[in-house]
Amino acid sequence: MLYLDTLPHTVMDRRTYIKTGTGAVVGTLLAGCTGGGGSGEGEGEETTASGEETTESETTEGEQTTSSESNELPDKVVIGSDIPYRPFEYETTSGELTGFDVDIAKAVFEGELGIDYEFKPTSFDSIIPSLNNNNFRVIMSAMTINDTRAEKVDFSEPYFTAYQTVIIPTGSDISSKEDLKGKNIGVQKGTTGASAAEGLKEEFDGDLTLKKYDQISGAFQALINGQVAAVVNDNTVNAEFVNGNGEGEAVFLEGEGAAEDAGKDAPPYLTLTVEEYGIAFRQDDDGFRKQVNEALAAVREDGTYEEIYAEYFEG
Known part of the structure; x- marks a missing residue:
């Protein structure tokens, strides 16, 4: 590390x-x-x-x-x-x-x-x-x-240190951040994931719908059920889902982003923010x-x- x-x-x-x-x-x-x-x-x-x-x-x-x-x-x-x-x-x-x-x-x-x-x-x-x-x-x-x-x-x-990231269903036609425009995005209430998704909504001139859940597990289930096109959340928690309960059903959205902009040795997927826990x-x-x-x-x-x-x- x-x-x-x-x-x-x-x-x-x-x-x-x-x-x-x-x-x-x-x-x-x-x-x-x-x-x-x-x-x-x-x-x-x-x-x-x-x-x-x-x-x-x-x-x-x-x-x-x-x-x-x-x-x-x-x-x-x-x-x-x-x-x-x-x-x-x-x-x-x-x-x-x-x-x-x-x-x-x-x-x-x-x-x-x-x-x-x-x-x-x-x-x-x-x-x-x-x-x-x-x-x-x-x-x-x-x-x-x-x-x-x-x-x-x-x-x-x-x-x-963590990053806000995006996961999508396996086989999704979403291949870039821009492809999220007009989609339903799942987030957990009150989190910086929700804030990052709100930032995307502003970037897309409002053409994004956020669905908020009490717990992140609700957003993950909505992704599997096809109720949202993507989930925005911390990279470690997203990775736990992608490699665990959602294995084979979800993947990270790839691309460069905030980590590269900040000069970090970034993970191999899109990062919307760089954050620190306290x-x-x-x-x-x-x-x-x-x-x-x-x-x-x-x-x-x-x-x-x-x-x-x-x-x-x-x-």
């Missing part, structure tokens, strides 16, 4: 593909609803195709008092996360929670900071308000750092954020990060 010179994140190159193994199983899954994000991105799409809207409770069970002046660690950190989002967070067939984010949480909170952790399933399109309502202490949910979200939360140092904190939680950043750096320095990365990704 490659690293940028100064930022602690992973850059996936042309040799990077998703493993199909599940990796280590860690964490405790609380009962709750699942779905999708709190940045308000992707508003105004013409078509909505989703399940029932989820409503977040305003319980503060398991939460700790936070203060920007305090360096005292909590006994346990509750983590908000949109599940499933394979390979970052998902349940195995036996109901155990696993994934890249889950293993990183174990290494950071349990391994480095010596505290317990617990994942709380939360709809991604309401996850930032839920954080700021004290429903949990942090967000770890393959969340892209961007200016809109940074107005509402503070982020850790980046810990992963852990999100409330804006009054500076002390805890500093401790987590130090723990992330330690996990990188001792090789634990690379071992976890190898469980889920190749390259």
Whole structure:
């Protein structure tokens, strides 16, 4: 794998593909609803195709008092996360929670900071308000750092680099980005995938219809069913589907794009954006954020990060 010179994140190159193994199983899954994000991105799409809207409770069970002046660690950190989002967070067939984010949480909170952790399933399109309502202490949910979200939360140092990409049905007559014009595109609500698709819609002077789903699995199923012509989503999650449940039924749309424009060693398919993931904190939680950043750096320095990365990704 490659690293940028100064930022602690992973850059996936042309040799990077998703493993199909599940990796280590860690964490405790609380009962709750699942779905999708709190940045308000992707508003105004013409078509909505989703399940029932989820409503977040305003319980503060398991939460700790936070203060920007305090360096005292909590006994346990509750983590908000949109599940499933394979390979970052998902349940195995036996109901155990696993994934890249889950293993990183174990290494950071349990391994480095010596505290317990617990994942709380939360709809991604309401996850930032839920954080700021004290429903949990942090967000770890393959969340892209961007200016809109940074107005509402503070982020850790980046810990992963991803690209927004497009997958299409195998045998589709779509062969370039321009061929998406006039088509139905599936996205997950509140995600940067939805924002990237909105950017395409603007580029096509509005000649694109976005269908939004509570979870990315809904968009993938719509692709298989012929209800959408393509899905826009993170490359790692798209690759997990292409190489797993959607094997033989979906492929990446090829072409050059944002990664090449940014001078990255890009994967061999169209990239709409280059993005970095971070852990999100409330804006009054500076002390805890500093401790987590130090723990992330330690996990990188001792090789634990690379071992976890190898469980889920190749390259």
